[in-house]
Amino acid sequence: MTQSIPRTMRAAVLRETGAGLQIEELRTPRPRAGEVLLKVSACGLCHSDLHVLGGAIAFPLPCVLGHEVAGEIVAMGPANEHSGLAVGQRVAGAFLMPCGQCPACAAGRDDLCGPFFDLNRLKGQLYDGSTRLADLSGAPVAMYSMGGLAEYCVVPSTAATPVPESIDPVAGAILGCAAMTAYGAVRRGADLRHGETVAVVATGGVGSNIIQIARAFGARQVIAIDVADDKLAAARELGATDVVNSATADVREAVLALTGGRGVDVAFEALGRPQTWTSALEALRDGGRMIPIGLGAGVQAAAVEINRTVRRSQSIIGSYGARTRQDLPEVVRMAAEGSIRYADIVTRRLPLEQVAAGYALLRNGEIQGRAVVDLSL
Numbered sequence: 152m153t154q155s156i157p158r159t160m161r162a163a164v165l166r167e168t169g170a171g172l173q174i175e176e177l178r179t180p181r182p183r184a185g186e187v188l189l190k191v192s193a194c195g196l197c198h199s200d201l202h203v204l205g206g207a208i209a210f211p212l213p214c215v216l217g218h219e220v221a222g223e224i225v226a227m228g229p230a231n232e233h234s235g236l237a238v239g240q241r242v243a244g245a246f247l248m249p250c251g252q253c254p255a256c257a258a259g260r261d262d263l264c265g266p267f268f269d270l271n272r273l274k275g276q277l278y279d280g281s282t283r284l285a286d287l288s289g290a291p292v293a294m295y296s297m298g299g300l301a302e303y304c305v306v307p308s309t310a311a312t313p314v315p316e317s318i319d320p321v322a323g324a325i326l327g328c329a330a331m332t333a334y335g336a337v338r339r340g341a342d343l344r345h346g347e348t349v350a351v352v353a354t355g356g357v358g359s360n361i362i363q364i365a366r367a368f369g370a371r372q373v374i375a376i377d378v379a380d381d382k383l384a385a386a387r388e389l390g391a392t393d394v395v396n397s398a399t400a401d402v403r404e405a406v407l408a409l410t411g412g413r414g415v416d417v418a419f420e421a422l423g424r425p426q427t428w429t430s431a432l433e434a435l436r437d438g439g440r441m442i443p444i445g446l447g448a449g450v451q452a453a454a455v456e457i458n459r460t461v462r463r464s465q466s467i468i469g470s471y472g473a474r475t476r477q478d479l480p481e482v483v484r485m486a487a488e489g490s491i492r493y494a495d496i497v498t499r500r501l502p503l504e505q506v507a508a509g510y511a512l513l514r515n516g517e518i519q520g521r522a523v524v525d526l527s528l
């Protein structure tokens with residue numbers, strides 16, 4: 152062990168939905184079989200957290216959120232001989248933590264891991280059916296993914312990938328959700344082909360990554376669609392060939408004008424709102440694929456025009472995360488070689504104490520790209 156691990160740590164704890172996050176002292180967690188303990192260097196603030204904070208997505212309380220982290224391994228549980236991980240290594244942690252044992256994981260479909268949904272997403276636990284987090288009285292505290300908004304967190308080794316020294320230890324936090332989800336959408340959901348045309352509706356953390364990854368996969372045209380001109384200007388910087396402000400322009404007319412009257416081959420939707428679904432479907436060509444990625448607020452429906460979808464043979468292919476064990480290393484590789492400019496997407500670095508203010512900015516649409524909590528601040 153290279154450094155001593157304190158008995159307690161600071162964490163952002165949600166005790167009541169709507170009441171916001173409070174910084175509390177918790178017991179420092181310990182890793183069990185097949186798990187590692189990270190000293191967190193940074194954790195990203197993701198739009199999907201807002202649904203838990205506001206109560207639209209039910210989750211056990213109290214809990215620690217934070218599901219895209221970067222950090223250093225400071226301790227390892229047993230049964231990690233084949234993990235390829237070691238104490239002292241810097242890693243990125245993926246929000247989608249595959250159990251590695253279920254039929255979906257055995258088939259390589261980490262994105263469909265049953266225990267991840269049943270134990271972590273519904274109960275806030277890891278795969279032995281308990282959480283690693285507890286307050287100072289010993290009362291359990293649920294973990295949303297690894298519970299990364301804290302000084303330390305436990306991650307199953309299946310969800311941690313080594314990152315080279317060249318990766319920024321703070322901005323690198325966004326690799327495990329924003330970048331990996333974007334990669335999954337482009338590579339797995341859309342199976343994007345060289346020369347295809349793309350629209351990206353909502354250019355926040357995930358959308359900004361989709362723009363870059365789609366270009367890296369050879370998209371010939373990438374149309375960014377958002378409601379804020381500053382976000383669209385940033386999208387252009389990241390590789391969007393065209394932009395449409397859906398607050399001031401008709402999306403269908405604008406996209407048809409930009410694509411010679413055809414519409415795009417693939418439309419990604421990255422916010423999970425009924426109106427962004429509509430924009431994505433309006434951008435689509437006949438036979439096109441619409442890839443929704445954004446999580447809705449609980450049980451929410453979007454309008455899909457039945458006859459247009461049927462007669463135009465359009466597909467709607469949901470995409471959640473990615474195949475962590477295969478795809479996160481690839482995302483790290485693309486970030487290290489510069490084809491994902493992850494550091495340019497991180498526009499704000501906040502200390503843990505300001506995490507609630509960070510989410511308030513995110514809720515108000517005031518974060519361009521991604522904000523991260525930097526544990527060194």
Ligand SMILES: [Zn+2]
Pocket residue numbers: 197198199218219246328329
């Ligand atoms: Zn996320």
Ligand SMILES: [Zn+2]
Pocket residue numbers: 249250251252253254255256257263264265266267
């Ligand atoms: Zn599994």
